Amino acid sequence: MNTSSTQTLAHLSRGAASTDRITGVKVSLTYLPLAAPISDAKVLTGRQKPLTEIAFIFAEISTESGHRGIGFGYSKRAGGPGMFAHANEIAPELIGEDPNDIARIWNKLCWAGASMGRSGLTTQAIAPFDIALWDLKAKRAGLPLAKLLGAHRDSVRCYNTSGGYLSMPLDRVLENIDASRERGIGGIKIKVGQPDTAVDLQRVTAVRKHLGDSFPFMVDANQQWDRATAQRFGRVLEQFDLTWIEEPLDAYDVEGHAALTASLDTPIATGEMLTSFGEHAQLITAHASDFIQPDAPRVGGITPFLQIMSLADFKGFSLAPHFAMEIHLHLAAAYPREPWLEHFEWLEPMFNERLELRDGRMHVPNRPGLGFSLSDQARAWTTESASFGTGA
Structure with missing residues (x-):
C-alpha cells in the first residue's frame, strides 16, 4: 500500500475490532454472447425480443491487508448500462470501509440511491459489491462460502x-x-x-x-x-x-x-x-x-x-x-x-x-470464497470499466 493511500485512510477512526479497510474497487461491464437466440413465452407473446446476450456487472474489491473479492450482477436484454452507471455512482462509498461490516455497507449503498427506490435497478447495482464482500470474507477465512x-x-x-x-x-x-x-x-x-x-x-x-x-x-x-x-x-x-x-x-x-x-x-x-x-x-x-x-x-x-x-x-x-x-x-x-x-x-x-x-x-467446491475467477475471455468481452481508490 502506497503512502498516499495510507494518508487517505489515516483520518478514519478504527475500533479495536476493525481488521481491514477497502482501498480499491473496480467495476466492469461485460457482455456474454449466446451461441443462438433464446426464446421463451415472453417472446411468443410479443412482450420481449429473443435473448442474444447477457450484460454482467463485475465488482472487484481489494483491501489494505491484501485480500480480494469478486462478485457480479447481470441483466438480460435491457438494463446493463444503467446498472453499470449506478454501480459507479455508489462505488466510492466503499472506500475506507471495513469489508467485514457487510450488512452495514449494504444499508449504506442502498440509502445512497434510495431516492430511486429500494428495489429494481438500485438494489441490483448493489449486488456485485455485496457478493464480492462475501467472497472476500470467505477467502479471508480460507473457507468455501x-x-x-x-x-x-x-x-x-x-x-x-x-x-x-x-x-x-x-x-x-x-x-x-x-x-x-x-x-x-x-x-x-x-x-x-x-x-x-x-x-x-x-x-x-x-x-x-x-x-x-x-x-x-x-x-x-x-x-x-x-x-x-x-x-x-x-x-x-x-x-x-x-x-x-x-x-x-x-x-x-x-x-x-x-x-x-x-x-x-x-x-x-x-x-x-x-x-x-x-x-x-x-x-x-x-x-x-x-x-x-x-x-x-x-x-x-x-x-x-x-x-x-x-x-x-x-x-x-x-x-x-x-x-x-x-x-x-x-x-x-x-x-x-x-x-x-x-x-x-x-x-x-x-x-x-x-x-x-x-x-x-x-x-460445493473446496476453493475458498465463491471459488471462481474471471477468465481472459471475460476480460476480452468487457466494454467498460472504472476504478476507485487504489489497488483495484
Whole structure:
C-alpha cells in the first residue's frame, strides 16, 4: 500500500475490532454472447425480443491487508448500462470501509440511491459489491462460502433449464435432455406458455414419456398465463407428476399465485423476478407458492438473500434459486430444507473454474470464497470499466 493511500485512510477512526479497510474497487461491464437466440413465452407473446446476450456487472474489491473479492450482477436484454452507471455512482462509498461490516455497507449503498427506490435497478447495482464482500470474507477465512455460512450439505440437487427453451424444436429438446442426463443432471425443466396450450401439452407429454415416470420434471410459463388459463391448464398438468409449475402468473400477482397454490396438487414455484427482500416477504407471508426462487444478483446480493432464506425456512417453503449457479450453489447448500439448484452452462466461458456435476447433484467446491475467477475471455468481452481508490 502506497503512502498516499495510507494518508487517505489515516483520518478514519478504527475500533479495536476493525481488521481491514477497502482501498480499491473496480467495476466492469461485460457482455456474454449466446451461441443462438433464446426464446421463451415472453417472446411468443410479443412482450420481449429473443435473448442474444447477457450484460454482467463485475465488482472487484481489494483491501489494505491484501485480500480480494469478486462478485457480479447481470441483466438480460435491457438494463446493463444503467446498472453499470449506478454501480459507479455508489462505488466510492466503499472506500475506507471495513469489508467485514457487510450488512452495514449494504444499508449504506442502498440509502445512497434510495431516492430511486429500494428495489429494481438500485438494489441490483448493489449486488456485485455485496457478493464480492462475501467472497472476500470467505477467502479471508480460507473457507468455501457455503462453509462460512454453515452448510447443511456438500452437494445440491441440480436441474437443467437451458436445454428446454421454446425456440428449440421438440426433437432438439429431447436430445438436450439426453445430453444433460449423461452429464449427471438430476432434473429437467422445459418452457411452456405457448399461445396454444395444445402445443404445450404435446411437448410436456413427449418429455415425460422420454424421461420416464419418476425422473424430476418441471415446467416454466414465464408469467404468460392469466388466472383462468393457469387454473385450467394446471389441472391438466396434474397427470404428469411435475416437481413444480413455475411462474404461471405475473410475478407480482401474489393473490393469484396463492389461489393456485391452494387449489392445485402440483407445487407452484415463483420469485425469480422480484428484486428485494420486501417483495419476497409479501409472497412468502401470503403462502403464494410452494417453492421460493430468489436470485441473489436481483435482490441486491447475498445479504438480502440470507434474509429471504430465513423467512422462507420459518414459513416452510422449499428453495430453488434462479440462475447464477456459481453463487447459488453455496447459498442452497446452507438452506436447512433440501433445495434445488438451476443449471445453466452459459456462464462457463466467464470463469477459469468449473463446477462438478455428478449423480444428479452439483458439488460445493473446496476453493475458498465463491471459488471462481474471471477468465481472459471475460476480460476480452468487457466494454467498460472504472476504478476507485487504489489497488483495484
